[in-house]
Amino acid sequence: MCGRFANDAKVDELIQEFVAEGGDFRDWRPQYSIAPTEVVPIVRERANRETGEITRMLDAAAWNFHPPFLKDAKRPQFNTRIETVATNGLWKGAFASSRCLVPMRGYFEWTGEPGKKRAWFLHGDRPLLAAAGICTARRVDDGWRVSTSIITREATDASGEVHDRMPVFLEADFWGEYLDPVKLDEGGKARMVERLAVESDRVASTISVYEVDRRVNNSRAIDPGDPTLLDPLR
Numbered sequence: 001m002c003g004r005f006a007n008d009a010k011v012d013e014l015i016q017e018f019v020a021e022g023g024d025f026r027d028w029r030p031q032y033s034i035a036p037t038e039v040v041p042i043v044r045e046r047a048n049r050e051t052g053e054i055t056r057m058l059d060a061a062a063w064n065f066h067p068p069f070l071k072d073a074k075r076p077q078f079n080t081r082i083e084t085v086a087t088n089g090l091w092k093g094a095f096a097s098s099r100c101l102v103p104m105r106g107y108f109e110w111t112g113e114p115g116k117k118r119a120w121f122l123h124g125d126r127p128l129l130a131a132a133g134i135c136t137a138r139r140v141d142d143g144w145r146v147s148t149s150i151i152t153r154e155a156t157d158a159s160g161e162v163h164d165r166m167p168v169f170l171e172a173d174f175w176g177e178y179l180d181p182v183k184l185d186e187g188g189k190a191r192m193v194e195r196l197a198v199e200s201d202r203v204a205s206t207i208s209v210y211e212v213d214r215r216v217n218n219s220r221a222i223d224p225g226d227p228t229l230l231d232p233l234r
Helices: 011-018 092-097 157-162 172-179 186-204
Strands: 005-007 031-034 039-047 054-062 079-081 099-104 106-111 118-123 129-140 143-154 165-167 208-212
Touching: 005 099, 011 039, 011 054, 011 099, 039 129, 039 143, 039 172, 092 099, 092 129, 092 186, 099 143, 099 172, 106 157, 118 157, 129 165, 129 172, 129 186, 143 186, 157 208, 172 186
Parallel strands: 054 143, 079 143
Antiparallel strands: 005 031, 005 106, 039 054, 039 099, 099 129, 106 118, 118 208, 129 143, 143 165
Protein backbone atom coordinates (compact mmCIF):
# COMPACT_ATOMS: atom_id res chain seq x y z
CA MET A 1 0.00 0.00 0.00
CA CYS A 2 1.06 3.58 -0.58
CA GLY A 3 -1.16 5.96 1.37
CA ARG A 4 1.07 9.01 1.56
CA PHE A 5 4.08 10.20 -0.41
CA ALA A 6 6.34 13.20 -0.98
CA ASN A 7 7.36 15.00 -4.16
CA ASP A 8 9.71 17.92 -3.55
CA ALA A 9 10.68 18.46 -7.20
CA LYS A 10 9.83 21.71 -8.96
CA VAL A 11 8.00 21.82 -12.29
CA ASP A 12 11.14 22.46 -14.36
CA GLU A 13 12.94 19.60 -12.61
CA LEU A 14 10.08 17.22 -13.40
CA ILE A 15 9.97 18.28 -17.04
CA GLN A 16 13.73 17.80 -17.37
CA GLU A 17 13.82 14.47 -15.54
CA PHE A 18 11.02 12.93 -17.59
CA VAL A 19 11.71 14.84 -20.82
CA ALA A 20 8.12 16.03 -20.91
CA GLU A 21 7.23 18.35 -23.79
CA GLY A 22 3.74 19.54 -22.91
CA GLY A 23 1.12 19.91 -20.20
CA ASP A 24 3.14 22.43 -18.23
CA PHE A 25 1.74 22.04 -14.68
CA ARG A 26 2.86 25.45 -13.37
CA ASP A 27 0.55 25.41 -10.35
CA TRP A 28 2.52 22.57 -8.78
CA ARG A 29 4.52 23.32 -5.62
CA PRO A 30 6.80 20.84 -3.81
CA GLN A 31 4.85 18.83 -1.23
CA TYR A 32 6.36 16.76 1.57
CA SER A 33 3.13 15.02 2.57
CA ILE A 34 0.63 14.13 -0.16
CA ALA A 35 -2.56 12.33 0.81
CA PRO A 36 -5.18 10.58 -1.35
CA THR A 37 -7.56 12.83 -3.34
CA GLU A 38 -4.95 15.62 -3.61
CA VAL A 39 -3.81 16.81 -7.06
CA VAL A 40 -0.36 15.56 -8.07
CA PRO A 41 1.86 15.68 -11.17
CA ILE A 42 1.78 12.64 -13.43
CA VAL A 43 3.72 11.86 -16.60
CA ARG A 44 1.84 10.34 -19.53
CA GLU A 45 2.05 10.09 -23.31
CA ARG A 46 -0.74 10.98 -25.73
CA ALA A 47 -0.99 10.42 -29.48
CA ASN A 48 -2.28 13.09 -31.85
CA ARG A 49 -5.34 11.57 -33.53
CA GLU A 50 -4.54 13.18 -36.88
CA THR A 51 -0.77 12.79 -37.11
CA GLY A 52 -0.12 9.94 -34.73
CA GLU A 53 2.68 11.98 -33.14
CA ILE A 54 3.21 11.08 -29.48
CA THR A 55 3.79 13.79 -26.87
CA ARG A 56 5.00 13.13 -23.34
CA MET A 57 3.18 15.44 -20.93
CA LEU A 58 3.37 16.54 -17.32
CA ASP A 59 -0.26 16.71 -16.21
CA ALA A 60 -2.24 17.39 -13.06
CA ALA A 61 -4.27 14.46 -11.72
CA ALA A 62 -6.30 13.80 -8.60
CA TRP A 63 -4.82 10.91 -6.62
CA ASN A 64 -8.19 9.16 -6.58
CA PHE A 65 -8.95 7.01 -9.62
CA HIS A 66 -12.44 7.89 -10.87
CA PRO A 67 -13.36 6.61 -14.35
CA PRO A 68 -16.49 7.93 -16.08
CA PHE A 69 -18.48 4.75 -15.42
CA LEU A 70 -17.91 5.01 -11.63
CA LYS A 71 -20.75 7.32 -10.59
CA ASP A 72 -20.25 7.44 -6.83
CA ALA A 73 -16.99 6.53 -5.10
CA LYS A 74 -17.58 5.75 -1.42
CA ARG A 75 -13.86 5.79 -0.68
CA PRO A 76 -10.78 6.99 -2.57
CA GLN A 77 -9.32 4.56 -5.10
CA PHE A 78 -5.62 5.42 -4.92
CA ASN A 79 -3.81 2.06 -5.05
CA THR A 80 -4.13 -0.72 -7.63
CA ARG A 81 -2.70 -4.18 -7.02
CA ILE A 82 -0.41 -5.50 -9.74
CA GLU A 83 -2.07 -8.89 -9.29
CA THR A 84 -5.42 -7.58 -10.60
CA VAL A 85 -4.60 -4.45 -12.63
CA ALA A 86 -5.02 -6.32 -15.93
CA THR A 87 -8.19 -8.20 -15.02
CA ASN A 88 -10.30 -6.16 -12.58
CA GLY A 89 -13.06 -4.22 -14.31
CA LEU A 90 -12.24 -1.00 -12.47
CA TRP A 91 -8.62 -0.91 -13.63
CA LYS A 92 -8.14 -3.00 -16.77
CA GLY A 93 -9.33 -0.43 -19.32
CA ALA A 94 -6.92 2.23 -18.09
CA PHE A 95 -4.10 -0.31 -17.83
CA ALA A 96 -4.69 -1.23 -21.47
CA SER A 97 -4.22 2.28 -22.83
CA SER A 98 -3.79 4.97 -20.15
CA ARG A 99 -0.63 4.15 -18.27
CA CYS A 100 1.32 6.87 -16.47
CA LEU A 101 4.14 7.55 -14.04
CA VAL A 102 3.71 9.20 -10.65
CA PRO A 103 6.95 10.98 -9.64
CA MET A 104 7.87 10.99 -5.96
CA ARG A 105 10.79 11.57 -3.63
CA GLY A 106 9.60 8.66 -1.51
CA TYR A 107 6.64 7.42 0.51
CA PHE A 108 5.55 6.88 4.10
CA GLU A 109 4.58 3.75 5.98
CA TRP A 110 3.71 3.08 9.62
CA THR A 111 4.32 0.33 12.17
CA GLY A 112 3.00 -0.29 15.65
CA GLU A 113 -0.31 -0.08 17.44
CA PRO A 114 -2.94 2.65 16.89
CA GLY A 115 -2.06 5.73 18.91
CA LYS A 116 1.60 4.68 19.09
CA LYS A 117 2.40 4.24 15.42
CA ARG A 118 5.97 4.93 14.27
CA ALA A 119 6.37 6.72 10.93
CA TRP A 120 8.91 5.65 8.30
CA PHE A 121 10.08 7.27 5.06
CA LEU A 122 11.14 5.01 2.20
CA HIS A 123 13.24 6.40 -0.65
CA GLY A 124 15.57 5.41 -3.45
CA ASP A 125 19.18 6.23 -4.22
CA ARG A 126 18.17 9.10 -6.55
CA PRO A 127 16.18 12.29 -5.81
CA LEU A 128 13.16 11.06 -7.77
CA LEU A 129 11.37 7.75 -8.06
CA ALA A 130 8.90 6.93 -10.83
CA ALA A 131 5.93 4.85 -9.67
CA ALA A 132 3.89 3.02 -12.31
CA GLY A 133 0.32 4.24 -12.38
CA ILE A 134 -2.84 4.29 -14.42
CA CYS A 135 -4.97 7.32 -15.20
CA THR A 136 -8.39 8.19 -16.53
CA ALA A 137 -10.36 11.29 -17.47
CA ARG A 138 -14.02 12.15 -17.00
CA ARG A 139 -16.09 15.09 -18.08
CA VAL A 140 -16.79 17.60 -15.30
CA ASP A 141 -18.81 20.68 -16.26
CA ASP A 142 -17.04 22.15 -19.32
CA GLY A 143 -13.71 20.40 -18.90
CA TRP A 144 -11.94 17.12 -18.24
CA ARG A 145 -10.73 15.95 -14.85
CA VAL A 146 -7.80 13.52 -14.81
CA SER A 147 -7.33 11.10 -11.93
CA THR A 148 -4.75 8.46 -11.12
CA SER A 149 -3.90 5.41 -9.04
CA ILE A 150 -0.49 3.97 -8.09
CA ILE A 151 0.19 0.30 -8.86
CA THR A 152 1.51 -1.68 -5.87
CA ARG A 153 3.26 -4.99 -5.49
CA GLU A 154 4.55 -7.30 -2.76
CA ALA A 155 7.28 -5.45 -0.88
CA THR A 156 10.89 -6.60 -0.89
CA ASP A 157 14.13 -5.54 0.80
CA ALA A 158 13.79 -2.42 2.98
CA SER A 159 10.19 -1.92 1.92
CA GLY A 160 9.24 -5.30 3.34
CA GLU A 161 10.67 -4.40 6.72
CA VAL A 162 7.83 -1.98 7.43
CA HIS A 163 4.94 -3.01 5.16
CA ASP A 164 3.96 -5.93 2.93
CA ARG A 165 3.17 -3.74 -0.11
CA MET A 166 5.14 -1.11 -2.02
CA PRO A 167 4.70 0.95 -5.22
CA VAL A 168 5.88 -0.54 -8.52
CA PHE A 169 8.89 1.67 -9.29
CA LEU A 170 10.44 1.77 -12.77
CA GLU A 171 13.83 2.83 -14.08
CA ALA A 172 14.18 5.31 -16.93
CA ASP A 173 15.05 2.74 -19.60
CA PHE A 174 11.56 1.24 -19.24
CA TRP A 175 9.52 4.46 -19.09
CA GLY A 176 9.02 4.71 -22.84
CA GLU A 177 7.68 1.19 -23.20
CA TYR A 178 5.37 1.57 -20.22
CA LEU A 179 4.00 4.97 -21.26
CA ASP A 180 3.44 4.05 -24.93
CA PRO A 181 -0.28 4.85 -25.44
CA VAL A 182 -0.83 1.89 -27.76
CA LYS A 183 -3.80 -0.17 -26.54
CA LEU A 184 -2.78 -3.56 -25.19
CA ASP A 185 -4.82 -6.67 -25.94
CA GLU A 186 -5.32 -9.39 -23.32
CA GLY A 187 -1.98 -10.99 -24.10
CA GLY A 188 -0.26 -7.63 -24.10
CA LYS A 189 -1.66 -6.75 -20.68
CA ALA A 190 -0.48 -10.04 -19.24
CA ARG A 191 3.00 -9.52 -20.67
CA MET A 192 3.11 -5.96 -19.33
CA VAL A 193 2.30 -7.22 -15.83
CA GLU A 194 5.17 -9.69 -16.08
CA ARG A 195 7.52 -6.93 -17.22
CA LEU A 196 6.44 -4.66 -14.37
CA ALA A 197 7.26 -7.37 -11.85
CA VAL A 198 10.71 -7.91 -13.31
CA GLU A 199 11.56 -4.26 -13.93
CA SER A 200 10.40 -3.10 -10.50
CA ASP A 201 12.65 -5.67 -8.82
CA ARG A 202 15.59 -3.58 -10.02
CA VAL A 203 14.42 -0.51 -8.11
CA ALA A 204 13.08 -2.40 -5.10
CA SER A 205 16.62 -3.48 -4.22
CA THR A 206 17.69 0.18 -3.93
CA ILE A 207 14.98 1.30 -1.49
CA SER A 208 16.16 2.50 1.94
CA VAL A 209 14.17 3.47 5.00
CA TYR A 210 14.53 5.69 8.05
CA GLU A 211 12.23 6.78 10.85
CA VAL A 212 10.66 10.26 10.85
CA ASP A 213 8.82 12.28 13.47
CA ARG A 214 5.35 10.99 14.39
CA ARG A 215 3.81 14.39 13.70
CA VAL A 216 3.56 13.24 10.07
CA ASN A 217 0.92 10.75 11.24
CA ASN A 218 -1.84 13.36 11.07
CA SER A 219 -1.98 14.73 7.53
CA ARG A 220 -4.54 17.38 8.49
CA ALA A 221 -2.44 18.88 11.29
CA ILE A 222 0.80 19.43 9.42
CA ASP A 223 2.03 21.84 6.78
CA PRO A 224 2.57 19.73 3.62
CA GLY A 225 5.11 22.29 2.42
CA ASP A 226 7.35 21.74 5.46
CA PRO A 227 10.59 20.02 4.34
CA THR A 228 11.44 18.98 7.91
CA LEU A 229 8.74 16.30 7.64
CA LEU A 230 11.38 14.21 5.86
CA ASP A 231 14.11 14.77 8.47
CA PRO A 232 15.37 11.52 10.06
CA LEU A 233 14.28 11.04 13.65
CA ARG A 234 17.23 11.64 15.97
